Amino acid sequence: MEKSTKIWLTVIFLLTIGLRLTVAFQTHNLNYEAYPVLRQVENIVEKGVPLFYDDLSYGGRIHLFSPIYHYFLALFGLVFPTILVLKIVPNLLAALLIFVVYRLAEYLTKNENVSLLAALLSGFIPVFFNTTINDASIMSVVIPLFFLTIYYFLQTNRDSKYLNKLIICMVLLTIIHPLSILLAVSLIIYLLLIKVQNFRESMREPEIVLFYTFLAFWINIMIYKQALLMHGKFILWQNIPTQLIQNTYSQLTFLDAIYAIGVIPLIFGLTSLYISLFSSKRKTITLMLSICLAVFILLLIKALELNIGLIFLGVALSILSSYSIKRFYEVAKQARFSGAPTLFLILFLVIFLITFIPNINTSIERTTNGPDQKQIEAFLWLKNNTQNSSIIMTSLKEGSAMSYYSERKNVIDTNFLLIRNIDSRYLDSIKIYDDRFLTTALERLDYYSVNYILLSEETANERNITKLAFEGDCVSQVYPQDDSLPKIYRINCRLNQ
Amino acid sequence: MIIKNKKIIFQIVLILALIVLTIPGIVKTLSGNTTFIGEESYYHIRMIDQFRDHGLKSTEVLTDKPYSFNLFHASLSLLPKSEIFIKIIPLILGLASLVILVLLFTKMNISADDSIFSIIVIILSPIFIYTFTTFTPDSLAFFLLALGFLLFINRNYLSAIVFSALVLTNFMYGISVLLILIAYNLIKKKFDADFYVNSAAIILTTIFALIFLDYNLFVQFTPITTSLNNLFVSFSAIKGYSFFIVILAIIGFKMDWKRSFKQTLIYSFIASVFILSVLYPALRILVNSALAVYAGIAISKFIKDEWNVKKLKGITLLLIICSLLFSTAVFLKAEITEINPKKVEAINYLTATDKGDIILSSVENGFLIETLANRIAYLDSNSYKFSDYEEKVAVAKSIYYSRSLDKLKTILNSNKINHILVDNKMRTGGIWNTREEGILLLFDNSKSFVKIFDNKEVQIYRYVGQELKN
Numbered sequence: 001m002e003k004s005t006k007i008w009l010t011v012i013f014l015l016t017i018g019l020r021l022t023v024a025f026q027t028h029n030l031n032y033e034a035y036p037v038l039r040q041v042e043n044i045v046e047k048g049v050p051l052f053y054d055d056l057s058y059g060g061r062i063h064l065f066s067p068i069y070h071y072f073l074a075l076f077g078l079v080f081p082t083i084l085v086l087k088i089v090p091n092l093l094a095a096l097l098i099f100v101v102y103r104l105a106e107y108l109t110k111n112e113n114v115s116l117l118a119a120l121l122s123g124f125i126p127v128f129f130n131t132t133i134n135d136a137s138i139m140s141v142v143i144p145l146f147f148l149t150i151y152y153f154l155q156t157n158r159d160s161k162y163l164n165k166l167i168i169c170m171v172l173l174t175i176i177h178p179l180s181i182l183l184a185v186s187l188i189i190y191l192l193l194i195k196v197q198n199f200r201e202s203m204r205e206p207e208i209v210l211f212y213t214f215l216a217f218w219i220n221i222m223i224y225k226q227a228l229l230m231h232g233k234f235i236l237w238q239n240i241p242t243q244l245i246q247n248t249y250s251q252l253t254f255l256d257a258i259y260a261i262g263v264i265p266l267i268f269g270l271t272s273l274y275i276s277l278f279s280s281k282r283k284t285i286t287l288m289l290s291i292c293l294a295v296f297i298l299l300l301i302k303a304l305e306l307n308i309g310l311i312f313l314g315v316a317l318s319i320l321s322s323y324s325i326k327r328f329y330e331v332a333k334q335a336r337f338s339g340a341p342t343l344f345l346i347l348f349l350v351i352f353l354i355t356f357i358p359n360i361n362t363s364i365e366r367t368t369n370g371p372d373q374k375q376i377e378a379f380l381w382l383k384n385n386t387q388n389s390s391i392i393m394t395s396l397k398e399g400s401a402m403s404y405y406s407e408r409k410n411v412i413d414t415n416f417l418l419i420r421n422i423d424s425r426y427l428d429s430i431k432i433y434d435d436r437f438l439t440t441a442l443e444r445l446d447y448y449s450v451n452y453i454l455l456s457e458e459t460a461n462e463r464n465i466t467k468l469a470f471e472g473d474c475v476s477q478v479y480p481q482d483d484s485l486p487k488i489y490r491i492n493c494r495l496n497q
Numbered sequence: 498m499i500i501k502n503k504k505i506i507f508q509i510v511l512i513l514a515l516i517v518l519t520i521p522g523i524v525k526t527l528s529g530n531t532t533f534i535g536e537e538s539y540y541h542i543r544m545i546d547q548f549r550d551h552g553l554k555s556t557e558v559l560t561d562k563p564y565s566f567n568l569f570h571a572s573l574s575l576l577p578k579s580e581i582f583i584k585i586i587p588l589i590l591g592l593a594s595l596v597i598l599v600l601l602f603t604k605m606n607i608s609a610d611d612s613i614f615s616i617i618v619i620i621l622s623p624i625f626i627y628t629f630t631t632f633t634p635d636s637l638a639f640f641l642l643a644l645g646f647l648l649f650i651n652r653n654y655l656s657a658i659v660f661s662a663l664v665l666t667n668f669m670y671g672i673s674v675l676l677i678l679i680a681y682n683l684i685k686k687k688f689d690a691d692f693y694v695n696s697a698a699i700i701l702t703t704i705f706a707l708i709f710l711d712y713n714l715f716v717q718f719t720p721i722t723t724s725l726n727n728l729f730v731s732f733s734a735i736k737g738y739s740f741f742i743v744i745l746a747i748i749g750f751k752m753d754w755k756r757s758f759k760q761t762l763i764y765s766f767i768a769s770v771f772i773l774s775v776l777y778p779a780l781r782i783l784v785n786s787a788l789a790v791y792a793g794i795a796i797s798k799f800i801k802d803e804w805n806v807k808k809l810k811g812i813t814l815l816l817i818i819c820s821l822l823f824s825t826a827v828f829l830k831a832e833i834t835e836i837n838p839k840k841v842e843a844i845n846y847l848t849a850t851d852k853g854d855i856i857l858s859s860v861e862n863g864f865l866i867e868t869l870a871n872r873i874a875y876l877d878s879n880s881y882k883f884s885d886y887e888e889k890v891a892v893a894k895s896i897y898y899s900r901s902l903d904k905l906k907t908i909l910n911s912n913k914i915n916h917i918l919v920d921n922k923m924r925t926g927g928i929w930n931t932r933e934e935g936i937l938l939l940f941d942n943s944k945s946f947v948k949i950f951d952n953k954e955v956q957i958y959r960y961v962g963q964e965l966k967n
Binding site for chain 2: 058061156160162167202203204207208210211213214215217218221222228229230233236240343418419420421424444446447449461
């Protein structure tokens with residue numbers, strides 16, 4: 001790598017991390033999605049072990065997950081405040097993606113400048129940028145590691161000196177997150193595609209794929225055995241409530257998808273696929289195509305969270321973009337007009353900026369997707385004024401944050417694994433705010449033994465209400481003293497059995 | 498050739514089978530658990546007792562559900578009533594089947610390496626362990642199938658008798674044998690007298706059974722609900738395939754693939770029976786054996802072939818062994834813990850209830866309630882064969898998750914359910930998540946339910962809503 005390339009790559013990294021942290025620190029709090037991670041990390045810092053049995057989530061349940069990421073964050077948590085760690089470390093990890101994409105693009109194009117452009121693209125994929133800024137999302141580590149494994153897979157095919165690094169990456173990915181199954185599926189599709197496309201057969205590839213298939217499936221079956229036995233085939237949908245899946249997918253328009261992935265990666269990435277399929281065949285492109293196909297299949301059966309699917313597509317297309325950018329750049333070089341290559345680069349950067357700048361606004365807006373000061377005060381009121389065993393009804397996304405601040409049991413939160421009848425529980429957590437009659441509301445509240453209901457400003461806006469319709473002697477407002485939101489209601493009576 | 502001394506290796510493999518098949522029984526006995534393995538065993542014990550006491554009947558005496566003649570029940574009803582037979586018969590049939598399979602593989606020119614690895618995969622497969630540790634007709638059916646086919650290959654006409662017996666043990670196996678015979682003769686491109694004699698024996702036995710034994714094809718042919726959950730052991734199926742054996746078998750298919758009529762026919766046959774086995778779980782041990790052969794071929798090739806990445810060879814083989822052993826260990830543990838003495842104690846308590854009382858519990862407890870307490874279970878593992886199954890499942894769900902006592906009373910009264918048996922498995926994720934979910938809350942707070950038994954593992958509640966009303 002040339003020195004100037006190293007400098008440019010460092011500049012891109014600093015730019016990415018700088019922008020990420022600037023956006024992340026627009027608010028003091030974390031997004032709602034980060035609170036399950038925060039609770040685990042704080043428990044590790046305090047007690048040395050994660051919350052495998054959590055008596056607050058869903059009124060008491062078992063968590064089934066790999067705690068490696070949480071332990072990693074807890075290491076920093078020993079020295080720095082946990083909220084600060086959850087704002088900085090995931091952003092640092094996510095920004096490392098640019099180095100991985102640079103390597104992969106360089107492997108594909110053998111051109112450092114073009115690889116720098118691909119790295120730049122990957123640093124600002126809107127959906128990845130937004131999901132990993134203030135959510136402490138595990139995707140911050142999974143995505144770079146996934147593509148690093150792909151890089152070492154390609155390198156090992158050429159030179160076995162990379163084998164140890166490949167094995168380490170594969171093992172790490174497998175023990176960190178079940179998305180390792182996606183890599184196994186992608187590699188199997190890759191083997192089929194290279195057979196169909198009549199590539200020269202390599203002995204190493206099937207051996208590595210065989211090893212990884214058994215590793216990924218065995219370890220994941222071992223970790224998630226209990227969930228597999230309980231949910232059966234529904235484990236594919238991670239027990240996410242059906243209506244929630246339908247809502248997520250139905251809300252996405254074609255334009256939203258393009259916006260989430262990014263216009264440039266989409267145009268140039270698809271062009272690379274076209275070139276690869278119909279003119280010059282490249283194994284690297286086939287491998288990226290396999291990832292896209294695997295993601296597409298999983299999205300089609302709704303077995304992959306939409307945002308995560310779009311992140312994978314975005315990164316794969318960014319890497320693929322490098323190939324067609326190189327081709328366009330070379331065509332521009334051969335043009336009669338001498339300034340064509342520079343013009344091409346300027347045009348590229350202008351389109352990149354035009355498409356990315358509006359996203360910064362979205363990112364900043366998204367950082368407010370967490371509890372505000374008024375809401376935290378309401379949570380703290382619950383902590384100070386209710387019994388330890390109280391069960392609080394909140395909306396789905398507020399569940400973990402409430403349990404974090406109030407140290408009280410919630411009815412529902414965003415971790416659905418190992419929960420029976422999740423569909424009816426989810427619907428109840430919505431309908432309770434719409435109920436007009438006390439008896440139907442009490443039926444629901446009795447069922448989950450709810451003691452208090454929290455009506456936040458966000459839930460009130462979503463349900464288009466200002467207070468609970470069944471408020472009265474049985475369900476009375478106890479917080480605040482005035483009519484402002486958020487409101488807390490106490491349940492004073494039960495249905496007579 | 499990896500294996501040098503074939504005979505000793507086969508002896509070791511048989512010892513391995515003996516160990517695997519006796520582990521559940523030994524562990525249970527050592528821990529003071531004298532119950533039988535698998536709730537299905539209890540159904541067959543009851544049917545054998547019925548045969549012994551009442552002779553051949555077209556319905557089950559207790560539940561009045563249609564009953565289909567089974568040679569397994571008829572033949573074992575001739576033996577004296579003894580627990581030893583229940584424990585030892587599946588084991589003997591399992592070991593005998595393995596010996597016959599070894600002979601069959603040799604006869605079919607499968608190499609020693611491939612056949613030994615195939616036999617090991619068969620022994621470690623959950624479905625094999627289930628079939629030969631549980632007291633079910635499937636053990637006899639598989640044994641008869643293997644024996645019949647060995648005799649057929651050796652051109653011995655005794656195969657016709659064995660196949661006839663097979664039809665009376667499991668009708669689906671009879672159909673499979675016909676398919677195997679057709680496929681075998683198509684490969685040989687010659688339909689000789691052996692084929693016609695054996696086919697005639699199968700068809701005539703079926704006709705005889707239909708006319709004279711009141712053979713109930715309706716019961717035989719009812720498929721189970723198709724679902725991935727019922728297909729793989731990892732997804733909690735009892736008679737299911739191991740996910741890893743299927744993967745290995747697919748690799749084996751690919752390795753053994755030759756473009757020939759014979760190969761196409763074999764693959765098509767395995768694929769057809771695999772599809773049938775989705776609906777008829779009894780066929781799964783048959784398909785499992787075929788899959789195990791190809792899985793064995795794959796493993797043997799992995800060991801024999803020179804790997805390009807030498808370092809990965811050892812790790813991959815270790816992973817394969819671990820994954821196979823893992824499925825086996827998980828399955829053995831599930832088998833050992835499935836029925837415990839506390840559950841049996843609770844179910845025995847049900848004998849104190851009135852005759853004719855209907856008991857609601859999980860499907861897995863159905864046969865136990867019917868055999869040990871001699872009471873009718875609202876749902877059991879045979880319920881899926883009858884048209885009111887979906888309705889019954891919906892009723893059971895509405896009872897379990899009921900929020901309204903009035904509605905609950907109506908449902909319990911209209912379905913004449915008097916007792917509800919709840920075990921820890923049902924409480925901890927089997928049906929409910931939390932201690933106060935659905936009917937569990939009503940059990941503690943409503944006068945309509947009285948707890949009549951509790952041994953910490955199982956609770957029995959008597960519904961007295963009807964009596965209170967009166």
